[in-house]
Amino acid sequence: MSRFTPPEVARFFRPARAASFPAVALAGGLAFALALPITPAQANGEINIYSYRQPFLLKPLLDAYEDKTGTKANVVYAAKGLAQRLEAEGEQSPADVVLTVDISRLSVLADKDLFAPISSAEIEKNVPAQFRHPEGKWTALSLRARVIAISKKAGDADKLKHDEDLATPAWKGRLCTRPGSHVYNRALLASVIAAHGVEEATAWAKGVVGNLARKPQGHDRAQAKAIMEGQCDVAIMNSYYMGKMMTSDKAEQKDWANAVNLIFPNQGDRGTHVNISGGGIVKTSKNKDEATRLLAFLTSPEAQRIYAETNFEYPVNPAVKPSETVKSWGAFTKDKLSIEKIAELSPTAQKVIDQTGW
Amino acid sequence: MVDAALSSSGTTGGSRSRGPLSRVDAWSVGAVILAGLLLLPVAAVVYAASGSSGDLWAHLATTKLPLYVGNTLALMVGVGVVAAVFGVSSAWIVYRYDFFGREVLQWILLLPAAVPAYIVAYTLTDFLEYAGPVQGLVRDVGGFSSAREYWFPEIRSLGGAVLVMGAVLYPYVYVMARTAFSQTPSSLYEVAIISDRSVFRTVALPMARPAIVGGLTLVLMETVSDFGTVEYFAVETLTLGIFNVWIGMHSLAAAAQIALVGFVFILVLLTIEQRARAERRFTDPASRALPLPRQKLSPLGTLGAIVACLLPIGIGFILPVSVLVGFILEGSSLAPNATMLAAAQNSIMLAGGMAILVVAMSAYLGIVATYRGGRRLRLLTQIASVGYAFPGAILAIGAVTVGGAFDALSVRVLSGGLGIETGGWLSGSIGLVMIACAVRFKAIGYGAVGAGLARVPENMMHASRTLGRGFAESTRRVVVPLLWRALLAGALLVFVDVMKELPMTLLLRPFGFETLPTFVYQYAKDELLEEAALPALAILVTGIIPVVLMNATLERLNRR
Numbered sequence: 001m002s003r004f005t006p007p008e009v010a011r012f013f014r015p016a017r018a019a020s021f022p023a024v025a026l027a028g029g030l031a032f033a034l035a036l037p038i039t040p041a042q043a044n045g046e047i048n049i050y051s052y053r054q055p056f057l058l059k060p061l062l063d064a065y066e067d068k069t070g071t072k073a074n075v076v077y078a079a080k081g082l083a084q085r086l087e088a089e090g091e092q093s094p095a096d097v098v099l100t101v102d103i104s105r106l107s108v109l110a111d112k113d114l115f116a117p118i119s120s121a122e123i124e125k126n127v128p129a130q131f132r133h134p135e136g137k138w139t140a141l142s143l144r145a146r147v148i149a150i151s152k153k154a155g156d157a158d159k160l161k162h163d164e165d166l167a168t169p170a171w172k173g174r175l176c177t178r179p180g181s182h183v184y185n186r187a188l189l190a191s192v193i194a195a196h197g198v199e200e201a202t203a204w205a206k207g208v209v210g211n212l213a214r215k216p217q218g219h220d221r222a223q224a225k226a227i228m229e230g231q232c233d234v235a236i237m238n239s240y241y242m243g244k245m246m247t248s249d250k251a252e253q254k255d256w257a258n259a260v261n262l263i264f265p266n267q268g269d270r271g272t273h274v275n276i277s278g279g280g281i282v283k284t285s286k287n288k289d290e291a292t293r294l295l296a297f298l299t300s301p302e303a304q305r306i307y308a309e310t311n312f313e314y315p316v317n318p319a320v321k322p323s324e325t326v327k328s329w330g331a332f333t334k335d336k337l338s339i340e341k342i343a344e345l346s347p348t349a350q351k352v353i354d355q356t357g358w
Numbered sequence: 359m360v361d362a363a364l365s366s367s368g369t370t371g372g373s374r375s376r377g378p379l380s381r382v383d384a385w386s387v388g389a390v391i392l393a394g395l396l397l398l399p400v401a402a403v404v405y406a407a408s409g410s411s412g413d414l415w416a417h418l419a420t421t422k423l424p425l426y427v428g429n430t431l432a433l434m435v436g437v438g439v440v441a442a443v444f445g446v447s448s449a450w451i452v453y454r455y456d457f458f459g460r461e462v463l464q465w466i467l468l469l470p471a472a473v474p475a476y477i478v479a480y481t482l483t484d485f486l487e488y489a490g491p492v493q494g495l496v497r498d499v500g501g502f503s504s505a506r507e508y509w510f511p512e513i514r515s516l517g518g519a520v521l522v523m524g525a526v527l528y529p530y531v532y533v534m535a536r537t538a539f540s541q542t543p544s545s546l547y548e549v550a551i552i553s554d555r556s557v558f559r560t561v562a563l564p565m566a567r568p569a570i571v572g573g574l575t576l577v578l579m580e581t582v583s584d585f586g587t588v589e590y591f592a593v594e595t596l597t598l599g600i601f602n603v604w605i606g607m608h609s610l611a612a613a614a615q616i617a618l619v620g621f622v623f624i625l626v627l628l629t630i631e632q633r634a635r636a637e638r639r640f641t642d643p644a645s646r647a648l649p650l651p652r653q654k655l656s657p658l659g660t661l662g663a664i665v666a667c668l669l670p671i672g673i674g675f676i677l678p679v680s681v682l683v684g685f686i687l688e689g690s691s692l693a694p695n696a697t698m699l700a701a702a703q704n705s706i707m708l709a710g711g712m713a714i715l716v717v718a719m720s721a722y723l724g725i726v727a728t729y730r731g732g733r734r735l736r737l738l739t740q741i742a743s744v745g746y747a748f749p750g751a752i753l754a755i756g757a758v759t760v761g762g763a764f765d766a767l768s769v770r771v772l773s774g775g776l777g778i779e780t781g782g783w784l785s786g787s788i789g790l791v792m793i794a795c796a797v798r799f800k801a802i803g804y805g806a807v808g809a810g811l812a813r814v815p816e817n818m819m820h821a822s823r824t825l826g827r828g829f830a831e832s833t834r835r836v837v838v839p840l841l842w843r844a845l846l847a848g849a850l851l852v853f854v855d856v857m858k859e860l861p862m863t864l865l866l867r868p869f870g871f872e873t874l875p876t877f878v879y880q881y882a883k884d885e886l887l888e889e890a891a892l893p894a895l896a897i898l899v900t901g902i903i904p905v906v907l908m909n910a911t912l913e914r915l916n917r918r
Binding site for chain 2: 048054055056074075076077078079080081082084085087088089090091092093094095104108111179181183186214215216217218219221222225226229230231250252346347349350351353354355357
């Protein structure tokens with residue numbers, strides 16, 4: 001209200017006499033927006049992927065695929081909600097393939113009937129049946145073990161042989177984990193529920209929470225870091241993070257890795273809990289042959305070697321050996337539990353997590 | 359003179375004199391439709407919440423719910439207090455006092471608005487954690503060798519989250535308070551000075567209260583919907599609970615129901631804000647008085663003023679920038695590449711386009727509601743701001759639901775009914791990202807428009823109409839010229855907000871469309887922010903340009 005008709009304002013609006021201000025502004029905004037790319041029509045020789053894995057992790061695999069087949073892969077990466085996006089998009093969805101980490105996400109997609117059955121003799125040959133959906137709605141692409149990291153300085157490492165031991169009083173005030181509700185811990189707890197039932201698993205989770213040296217926080221690398229810093233002696237982490245830290249070009253990450261030894265728990269009994277990364281073909285895809293070809297490629301020895309060498313995961317294809325770094329931790333027996341059981345028990349596991357405050 | 363300067367008015371509405379049912383008002387109908395469209399994604403969330411959640415509520419009520427609610431309320435109170443203290447005190451200092459550095463401080467105080475909260479969370483942790491410089495110093499001085507030998511406050515805590523969010527959100531309060539201080543008639547300040555009363559407590563604060571409450575409302579909406587910071591600090595708020603239930607228990611219905619609990623908190627806030635504005639509507643049509651001269655500060659006072667202003671800037675801007683620059687200098691960051699450049703371009707285009715769209719939309723809604731609408735229309739346009747209170751990912755689910763339904767319907771009508779072959783228009787297109795951004799950031803644009811309209815003397819519109827000009831012409835020739843600096847300020851706020859928006863863009867974007875935040879996130883998610891230090895810094899630096907413009911706008915708006 002300082003100046004009722006500033007001359008420069010009057011000049012600014014004079015040319016727009018015929019149109020109202022909102023119309024002018026709206027036109028301007030739309031012009032801006034139209035300069036942005038609109039839905040890319042899918043060209044021949046392209047495939048569209050919704051991914052729960054970060055693009056920089058997928059890049060070496062997709063580059064290799066493009067080199068081999070000439071097909072270019074387009075990726076939308078998101079950490080949450082891709083299932084709902086697919087569901088809402090329905091017939092109009094541009095997606096052909098979904099790639100995920102964690103079995104629960106694959107199961108959600110299969111349960112919502114968003115996947116088409118995969119029919120590929122190659123995939124059936126490459127991937128053991130244990131790591132494929134019974135009706136072929138998804139296939140695992142790599143395996144990761146949930147292992148225990150223990151400080152090299154801890155003198156009593158021999159007392160820690162099972163996930164169950166994490167709840168014993170020996171580790172009071174010495175344990176670090178990320179929050180229980182993270183998918184990796186939730187899946188681990190689901191495997192404990194499968195082995196012992198809800199009641200015993202709840203008591204176990206209570207024991208774990210009681211042993212914590214600090215509030216659950218950080219990611220898996222941060223747990224090794226906390227051990228190096230002396231905040232705790234024991235942590236739970238996914239196996240491939242160890243490989244990533246060991247080969248990191250950052251000296252500090254190597255220090256974190258060097259501070260710990262890995263324990264593959266439950267070797268005497270049910271075996272170490274493993275989880276998968278995997279993929280499936282979108283039911284509404286108009287490009288199912290290409291999608292099948294991509295998934296088959298991802299299970300092939302060539303791609304499995306990339307999973308093994310660049311991401312330090314365990315190949316799902318038994319014909320391919322783990323990387324040298326991963327081999328140096330020793331061989332281990334995997335939990336034989338059906339991987340789908342983990343997904344099925346996930347909601348129960350989350351309830352236990354809520355009850356115990358993990 | 360003071361009495362004459364204040365024309366208090368509780369009742370507004372030029373259309374009332376014509377009688378409510380004389381004819382359908384196209385302007386109001388347009389506003390109702392627009393507000394309705396903005397509420398559609400929210401309605402989709404409400405619809406999702408109407409699904410069955412089984413026994414989950416019984417489970418939640420006996421386990422985590424009290425913690426979620428308690429932490430959320432504590433976070434709101436904490437962030438509210440920190441943002442109010444940082445925002446109001448710095449605004450008053452740069453308004454009232456003259457000291458060395460004031461000119462620079464008054465604009466760099468806006469900079470933290472451009473910084474995503476999760477980047478501050480990450481860098482503050484880097485600075486204060488065990489391996490960081492502060493604790494390193496503590497160990498050197500104290501001769502400690504392990505974390506178990508000394509006590510240090512836990513940065514990944516409720517307190518840490520309060521500090522981080524307070525430090526990036528206070529600019530909303532600062533902008534509003536600074537404008538309100540300079541819009542208060544100086545005659546009022548003079549009365550306080552003459553009668554030897556505290557100018558700040560007896561005049562400035564009460565007069566600026568509606569503006570401050572307006573700023574705080576935005577701060578608290580953002581607080582309730584935050585996910586990045588609370589996740590990083592492992593503070594179990596309602597937002598974290600939403601994701602535990604949604605992802606962990608596969609129940610979108612229960613997740614949407616928890617989101618509605620947060621929404622209820624916001625409804626209460628909006629009601630309070632509405633009250634604050636309604637009670638304190640005043641304008642100063644005289645405004646011939648000279649601005650209040652600033653008080654010169656002593657050297658000691660200058661030091662105090664600078665320290666007080668630098669504290670929030672330090673946490674909210676200087677620290678994150680230093681840490682990111684440090685990452686780049688030590689060679690941890692990826693070198694610039696084509697994807698990064700494309701992401702930067704996409705970010706700027708999207709933010710620019712959305713700034714214009716959101717402000718145009720808000721101006722239309724605000725002007726129509728103020729001059730043509732009754733109480734109900736004003737309430738509706740106000741409620742259309744609630745998208746801001748939902749966590750981005752949940753709102754994105756609402757948007758994708760609406761988009762999918764629209765596409766299915768349009769395909770059915772066009773190809774089924776009319777035989778025109780067509781695909782989806784919204785699914786997987788940038789349009790859906792834009793719709794979601796419009797819904798979420800309408801609150802920001804509308805807040806700025808509302809603050810601007812509150813200062814347009816109502817009799818200007820009436821005078822123009824009396825002189826025979828129509829509503830459209832009066833708006834264009836009288837209201838918009840008086841409002842346009844407020845619109846510009848709103849546009850710039852929307853710009854910096856869209857620049858740093860992450861969860862909605864992440865989920866809704868089309869193939870091959872990265873923005874700077876989505877590019878940074880893929881690394882930050884694995885605690886590898888250092889590798890994305892360069893694009894992260896680009897988000898902050900791009901924010902400087904609109905912030906400088908915003909400051910210039912505010913300067914002119916505040917005419918001093």
